[in-house]
Amino acid sequence: MKEKGFRYSILASGSSGNSFYLETGEKKILVDAGLSGKKISQLLAEIDRQPEDLDAIFITHEHSDHIQGVGVLARKYQLDVYANQKTWQVIDQQNLIGKLALEQKHVFECGKLMTLGDLDIESFAVSHDAVAPQFYRFIKDDKSFVMLTDTGYVSDRMSDLLANADGYLIESNHDVDILRAGSYPWATKQRILSDKGHLSNEDGADSMLRTMGQKTKRIYLGHLSKENNIKELAHMTMTNHLLKADIGVGQEVKIYDTSPDNATPLVTI
Template sequence: MGDVVEMTSELGFKYSILASGSTGNSFYLETPEKKILVDAGLSGKKITSLLAEIDRDPSDLDAILVTHEHKDHIHGVGVLARKYGMDIYANEKTWQIMDSKNMLGKVDNSQKHIFSRGKLLTFGDIDIESFGVSHDAINPQFYRFMKDGKSFVMLTDTGYVSDRMAGLIENADGYLIESNHDIEILRAGSYPWSTKQRILSDQGHLCNEDGADAMIRTIGNKTKKIYLGHLSKENNIKELAYMTMENQLARADFGVGTDFKIFVTSPDTATPLTDI
């Protein structure tokens, strides 16, 4: 009698959006071999608390991937790296500005790694593809995670989504897409005009309508979950962001609620740990 082949459920990966918003961003992903964060834009204490919400501990993390050097994405990176000895990945220009301005504090050189924009990194049992975005940082990049035919795309902090970018990220199983602001709320709000111009520019943030347009151009028959991210507390309303995405996708004849579901993320509460 031949050996019994034990079937496992270790396909794909698990993820949680720990926090997403103008006050801080962090994304958690795990495979059987690796546990990683993308960005740690809150205090080390808050990141630890958010991980505890999904029964995870920062001491088990292998690495932090950095998208860009803005504080709401790197605030806790240095603290966590020093305390737990994990590796940090960023592209060369991002490292240069973080080091020159001492944004992370002292981090041992052995923990610093280059992950160039537009490259594919095989990290243990998962493949990670980086791609450039249009944002007012030195060299911002976001990521597509791929394992066992499954993929998840993170795309926030960009002023627009080009056709090339849309092609790179099409037909993922899940998306974290920016729905930063409602244009009318932003225009009528209290921000200085220079800040409003920055947000509305091609190097700013996606409004609700532009986030929905990006999804219309990228989702495919594999897509099951869309998370609306980086919502502004001052310039958006979560129900409005959801309604805009739902309505635009429905008008484009996508099966909202049947083929896939839409979720709104929080700046201070983790989404449930989810299998993809």
């Protein structure tokens, strides 16, 4: 009997590196590999998985905290790598992941749905200061999980497109007051706060309220800045927003923290 749904773990999430693992009965994939190949292998070991069992890596955009280990892993374990055409052009022009065999490189354009084995994967655009950033919704057996980080805002159209998933990884990058008072140069602060930057704790919570639905049971807070956020503050902000909307936190839906250094437990959705 085939196992329903899929299993996943957020291996790492934060400004220093990002990687997401998902498996079905037929496929094992990563989304992004923004740490060293060695570190990603260690994170996979935390959930009793091995890099040699992977089938593919899906790239969201070309920033180093999302692709640092892609080339090393793809070459060592002969993995297929998926990204849109514009992202591939930047990666190749700037030699960001080194040389890959042509048959390993695949184009997956934004706004498309593809099937990989027994898993459906939908790509969608976000607003970030990369050439053509895209994130993903994973669908199997009427279950779905959405990754949504590295965006300056979430439009109503995006909320409608991604509505009512079973689980979300949502960006809670910074607390606006901490960022404004911090040591970053003003130009960097402006970039983070812009429509092509990152979601604040408040923005992430507001976006989640507009996007989640009756099926939503798990919300993971992702891409927290070490310098401009506090894990407890991000968690409290999301909790308070949901409680004000009469959503039973801990009963109807659970909120989970992520880490740049440790994998979340492997769970089935």
